[in-house]
């Protein structure tokens with residue numbers, strides 16, 4: 001497999017071929033994710049919960065993200081690595097520039113940030129200067145306190161309309177990818193069909209162009225797991241087998257099923 005780039009993913013979307021993203025936080029696991037055939041790796045700020053034991057992603061710092069991004073990139077030189085900009089590290093375009101630069105210099109090929117319309121100027125500024133951006137809409141975990149918990153978003157017509165408008169606006173601002181988290185399947189399918197950029201779903205049903213799961217969740221290691229998570233260790237004899245099973249299930253359409261989705 002050659003180096004995965006944004007254009008690989010755009011071609012896969014155009015061909016109706018699903019691609020896969022799994023979180024990783026170190027070199028060993030990023031190598032396993034890459035060997036399992038996942039095209040993209042997310043150095044998620046979920047590391048605050050699954051590695052550091054916090055109950056949200058809010059305590060994660062830029063230093064943490066830069067350190068884990070360096071580790072992940074060493075293990076998976078062929079994968080497209082996306083690194084999360086952590087809480088309050090992109091509240092102005094200038095702050096986002098400085099902090100995204102640090103993650104790109106740590107080895108990432110793209111940065112991810114959470115939010116919609118208010119990020120348009122920031123996204124344009126990063127993209128114009130050569131930093132590809134993945135946006136994140138729906139349940140945005142860094143806003144857990146404002147959202148009143150880890151809840152499904154976009155269930156009312158008003159909320160759904162606003163998420164769709166945000167998605168169109170961030171695409172127009174220059175984002176290359178969009179993560180949609182915990183939204184009803186019909187909304188995620190509609191957004192994926194309307195956008196030309198690939199949409200990666202998590203708890204967003206089967207109609208998105210790709211799926212992402214937090215590695216500790218799909219290996220059955222997390223204390224609490226959401227409705228959309230499948231434990232791929234259940235029918236596997238090793239971590240390698242479980243990662244491969246997830247990749248194959250996404251590509252064949254066997255995951256996610258109705259029971260993993262919201263309406």
Ligand code: KIV
Nearest residue numbers: 023044045046202214
């Ligand atoms: O931090 C993370 O792992 C994420 C995924 C849940 C998409 O943002």
